[in-house]
Amino acid sequence: MTEPGPAPTRVRVTGPPRRRPPTRRTSDIDAGTRLGGVYMRSLLREQLRLAVGVLAAMGVTIGLLPLAFYLVPELSDVRLLGMPLGWLLLGVVVYPVLVGLGWAYVHRAERNERDFAEIVSEAER
Amino acid sequence: MNAAPGIIAISLVTVATLAIGTWGLRFSRTTSDFFVASRTVHPRLNASAIGGEYLSAASFLGVAGLVLIHGADMLWYPVGWTAGYLVLLVLVAAPLRRSGAYTLPDFAEARLGSRGVRAVCSVLVVAIGWLYLVPQFKGAGLTLRSAVGAPIWVGPVIVGVVVLANVTSGGMRSITFVQAFQYWLKLTALLVPAAVLLVVWAGDGSARPTGGDWSVPLAPGGAEGLYVTYSLIVATFLGTMGLPHVVVRFYTNPDGRAARRTTLVVLALLGLFYLLPPIYGALGRIYAPELAASGASDALVLELPRIMVDGALGEVLTAMVTAGAFAAFLSTSSGLSIAVAGVLSQDLTGRAQVRGRRLGGVTAFRLGAVVAVTVPCIVALLAPDLGVARAVGLAFAMAAATFCPLLLLGIWWRGLTSVGAIAGLVAGGLGSTVAILWTIRVPEPSGWLDTLMGQPAAWTVPLALTTMVTVSRLTRARAPADAGRFLVRLHTPETVELDRG
Numbered sequence: 001m002t003e004p005g006p007a008p009t010r011v012r013v014t015g016p017p018r019r020r021p022p023t024r025r026t027s028d029i030d031a032g033t034r035l036g037g038v039y040m041r042s043l044l045r046e047q048l049r050l051a052v053g054v055l056a057a058m059g060v061t062i063g064l065l066p067l068a069f070y071l072v073p074e075l076s077d078v079r080l081l082g083m084p085l086g087w088l089l090l091g092v093v094v095y096p097v098l099v100g101l102g103w104a105y106v107h108r109a110e111r112n113e114r115d116f117a118e119i120v121s122e123a124e125r
Numbered sequence: 126m127n128a129a130p131g132i133i134a135i136s137l138v139t140v141a142t143l144a145i146g147t148w149g150l151r152f153s154r155t156t157s158d159f160f161v162a163s164r165t166v167h168p169r170l171n172a173s174a175i176g177g178e179y180l181s182a183a184s185f186l187g188v189a190g191l192v193l194i195h196g197a198d199m200l201w202y203p204v205g206w207t208a209g210y211l212v213l214l215v216l217v218a219a220p221l222r223r224s225g226a227y228t229l230p231d232f233a234e235a236r237l238g239s240r241g242v243r244a245v246c247s248v249l250v251v252a253i254g255w256l257y258l259v260p261q262f263k264g265a266g267l268t269l270r271s272a273v274g275a276p277i278w279v280g281p282v283i284v285g286v287v288v289l290a291n292v293t294s295g296g297m298r299s300i301t302f303v304q305a306f307q308y309w310l311k312l313t314a315l316l317v318p319a320a321v322l323l324v325v326w327a328g329d330g331s332a333r334p335t336g337g338d339w340s341v342p343l344a345p346g347g348a349e350g351l352y353v354t355y356s357l358i359v360a361t362f363l364g365t366m367g368l369p370h371v372v373v374r375f376y377t378n379p380d381g382r383a384a385r386r387t388t389l390v391v392l393a394l395l396g397l398f399y400l401l402p403p404i405y406g407a408l409g410r411i412y413a414p415e416l417a418a419s420g421a422s423d424a425l426v427l428e429l430p431r432i433m434v435d436g437a438l439g440e441v442l443t444a445m446v447t448a449g450a451f452a453a454f455l456s457t458s459s460g461l462s463i464a465v466a467g468v469l470s471q472d473l474t475g476r477a478q479v480r481g482r483r484l485g486g487v488t489a490f491r492l493g494a495v496v497a498v499t500v501p502c503i504v505a506l507l508a509p510d511l512g513v514a515r516a517v518g519l520a521f522a523m524a525a526a527t528f529c530p531l532l533l534l535g536i537w538w539r540g541l542t543s544v545g546a547i548a549g550l551v552a553g554g555l556g557s558t559v560a561i562l563w564t565i566r567v568p569e570p571s572g573w574l575d576t577l578m579g580q581p582a583a584w585t586v587p588l589a590l591t592t593m594v595t596v597s598r599l600t601r602a603r604a605p606a607d608a609g610r611f612l613v614r615l616h617t618p619e620t621v622e623l624d625r626g
Contacts, residue, residue, distance in 0.1 A: 086197040096396070102389045
């Protein structure tokens, strides 16, 4: 039997970390690294391209109507469904077109944001 | 003229408005409730409220009157007022909500870090708000005179008092309920009489409105007409995003995604409503051409049911449209007053000292509301008449030439500087002011110069935009250092955990 010495302190033994704790790519954006900048610029470009696309679609449908009626005055005499063409287009048809464009935009913009959230939230290994 | 239906209708709308406002008080406890309804308004309720606030006297009365006189080219007004929300949706809605600011001056200061920009924005918000409020009060005076034969000052005073009572007691939370109610009231008040009138018209043999260029969707005068039409398109498509009362409502959304969905519902609600005023304009062309000749075209919607339908039914329909028109004045005036009062309370009354102490948030807001309502009410009683839709059109042109470039560049371009923003705002604001003064001074416009001044947006908007970009590039060194961080906050979805500054 040996003499009881001072109680040995518990020592924690650990090996070298097998893998680094996962870093999220959001930290790149927070730190303003070049990679973070790339992520942000690509999101901005996607959203702006989408916005410009929707506005262009509105421009070539609704925006060109005054020019069309200016260049081709005979359009004013056309009647469709019992209404003059100008009345039918401006009084009725534009509104579903605007809502449709808006719906398509919301759909795509949310998808862009989901893609962005997925990419930056993936942990790097 | 039988005044009873009009009096009953206006009393009912007033009582309902005050009652809903008071009911909304039960939910209004904190300063945050007061200013932004604590940012928890559901998209459907919020969209109804935005629609209720947005459909002003110009939409309810002005469009039908303009269509009666000028024809299809005036349909660009409602089209532009709706399309403005599409432009707002795709370029501004979600980032504006995510900026976390309450008013346009807040946004400018947060983005550019400059008190100077804030001051210029505050002045512009008050200017645009009052420019928009004066025709609302004027329209109220006309409506009461037309409906019940009251003196011209009664309308502005009643609207002013009711708006003040609601705004100062419950703030944003209770006004949200009031305005949502008023959208549906306005829609019903226009839809039901329109349906009855169409049945009457069909029974009469479906006569067609006549007049050569009445169905041409283009302003008359060749190239000048083309310019006027496109300038109107620029003003309305781009001006919507810069209207102070529209912008304030976006801060009541929970997040950027909800802001987008709200805007989409608003598009649908506005499209539904704007199907109706042209019907009144076209029927007026057949049944009430004398209104166009007498210059009382703004009263067309109010007069037409009585002209086309005899007896009790005609009186009931008249009461309905009168109620709708009155709701239009109340809701738009409330929204504008809240926006102007918000800015005044932050930048003016909130800094005032009473016995050495600063006024508290809610007290300052109430004081701001009193100023915001009283000044345009007095101006409406004194100033000359410009026509409801025309005056509102000028407010849109000014918003398009000032806040639209600021929002677009502030949201999408890192390079905007405070000096550039101020230069652009001043250029757009001064250009619009000159045009407005010119238009008031020249009653009979003729020639290109008058045309350019009467519909200025097509040159003031590019002027402000290029000034902002050019001066920002010249003062590149002064671009705010945290612009990148701010753009991260504006464009990234809230679900992603990021440092948003």
